[in-house]
Amino acid sequence: MSALAVRVAGIGLWGPALAGWPASVAVLRGEAPADLSTTQKPSPPLLPPAERRRAPETVLFAAQAAVEACAAAGLSPGELPAVFGSAQGDIAITDYMCATLATAPFELSPTKFHNSVHNAAVGYWTIATGCRAASTALSAWTDTVGASLLEAAIQAHDTQAPVLVAVYDSAAVGPMADPIHHDCGFAFALVVDVDDPAAPGPRLVLEPLDGAGATEPDAAWARELRERNSSAIALPLLAALAGTTERRVRVAAGPGFVLDVTVRP
Template sequence: MTLRVAIEGVAFWASRLPGWELARAVMRGERTAPDAPSARPAPALLAPNERRRAPDTVTLALEAAARACEAAGRNPSDLPSVFASTHGDVAISDYVCSTLATTPTLISPTKFHNSVHNAAAGYWSIGTGSLAPYTSISAHKYTFGAGLIEAAAQAVCAQRPVLYVAFDSESRGVLATMAPSRGLLGAAVVLAPAGQAQQHRSLILTTEPVAECHPTPARSAAAPLVAENALAPCLPFFEVLAMSQPRTLCLALSRQTALNVEVN
């Protein structure tokens, strides 16, 4: 299978790399990252009260989504979207499980509401007033590649731009031993069908069966800053986007399926 799409807008936010401009400069070796992590993002899309109640996963995803749409010059409410997260919100899931096991009558309705995997996508559609369809997916350690090919397929099949957002936050509690993740990492791109894009880079995505998939490793100074986050496999893709020359990289879709991405 071959998919041809273009990237209209890019966004990236991590605890030590808060914003695509800084992240790109660090990936290029032009700047160093700040020593202290930044506070979680505060997306203007949410009203102050909602912003305070929203979990890290939601504020992270919405910040990345809004910045990608802004970079693409697209109206957020017009775009179908794909939201991908390796674990969802492990901290809230751990809270829900432990509270149900000990004091079930004291469970927080707000936290229960935010525990579903599509919480970020739901907040996005409400905040933007969008009636466009959204997809929320997870594929464990293959999540970023799975989300990318899903968004690209939707853009090609529907012949319209699609917003792709991927994010993971800090794991806590007992569940963190099974679903580890440290810090905050969110990224987004607006993909458009080849020939319809307003600007920026083009992608050619092909899938390939292999005996064992060996994804392209991250090599920039940004790698150790996000290495412990569950979404760290996305970094090689953004390292290639940070460079100006054409390159090809490999992402994993499964242990025996490679996603080859040619960036021009």
């Protein structure tokens, strides 16, 4: 793989202490405290009220970050190809499905079953936005952030057009809460485009790097949040995007495969 350069046209973010990108920049720079006990429930405006009420938490977090990134980029969500990544999908619904099938299988909710598939979030997104562009749902466990970013960058170069990438996870419940220590929701989204020196926005240069680990968050609160949600592995990258100087971060993108990302604000 050769280096890929992309421009970040828009950013969205939602999680504990991080209620939207503009409000999170100072926290990511270390200029404001991070209160991880402060979490507002997402309420993505593109989803009709009825859909918001029945949509699972994964959909709400993903859509909240995605709509913010599209608005920041000044682009219509209905026209953007989308890459949605999640390490686990919706664990709460998986737990419900397994428990109900084991105890009262005829009481299984069709709506819950509908929401149990891994691509539920991108499905809700494309229906709500009327998007007919290509959509991708992927999972690569703790490498999902890097794998999703790489997929979006490749698609942007292949099509010479912007691509939305959203990565999200929600809290684990039931027996799965023991091996998977997710206890909160978190999502971020980027609109990436081919590099254009005349256009605004930070630049990312992605290069393959073998035999090196991912960058650790600098702040204690970020390290804590990363342990509470796999998608928060993106925090070093987000902190670099919030900064004012060039930085390099490493993001795992697969077994033994790391992206060396140069961030140029």
